[in-house]
Every structure is written in structure tokens, then in C-alpha cells.
Amino acid sequence: MIRARLSVLLVCACSVLLATSQTALAQRNEPTELVDQQHCMFCHTSDAPFLAPSFHQIADRYRGVPNATAMLEHKLRMGGRAHWGDMAMPLPAERGGPLSAQDAHTLIEWVMSQ
Known part of the structure; x- marks a missing residue:
């Protein structure tokens, strides 16, 4: 009886952990206004290279690289x-104008969630 209860608790705990990790890794909503303002889609797409690498390629390349987020924001x-x-x-002037540190962070967080 104790083993059965422990098994149920273990299954519940694993389910909660799995749901939590999937939510944490879920793709962020596109910051559409910033993407449009900076003309990101002129060169990038979500999942296929165009004039520049796709957002998925960027995320795959830099995921787990120390300081990658700061470098990409810069x-x-x-x-x-x-x-x-x-x-x-x-240069920003060629893409839609200056970009604040917060807006750059928002865009890179979104790209890295791809």
C-alpha cells in the first residue's frame, strides 16, 4: 500500500515537473510591433534562411553560449x-531607427525562444 502511494506521488511529481519545464521552454509571443519597426522580416524568417539566418538557426547556434544574449543585443x-x-x-538607422536596451532584450529573448 505504501509503495502504491509512493508510485502515485512519483507519477504526479513527474507530471508537474514535465508541465513546468515545457511551459518554461515554450516559445514567447512575437513582439510584433518591434519586429515590424526594426524590419526584421526583411532579412530573417522564423524557420528558413533568407537573406540572413532564420530565427531558429540563431537560437540553435547561440543557445547555451555564455554571454550570447548580451552579444546579440549589442x-x-x-x-x-x-x-x-x-x-x-x-545599422539601426538602416533598419527603423535606434533601439533601446530593453527593446533589444525583448527581441533577443523572443529569438532565443525559437
């Missing part, structure tokens, strides 16, 4: 050299 705010192919990240 690149988004300042532009930067090409890491894929020949196309560099355009």
Missing part, C-alpha cells in the same frame, strides 16, 4: 559584422 543595437555569409547586420 549587435542588434549597433549593427555588426557578418557571422553568416556576407551580409552584416545593418
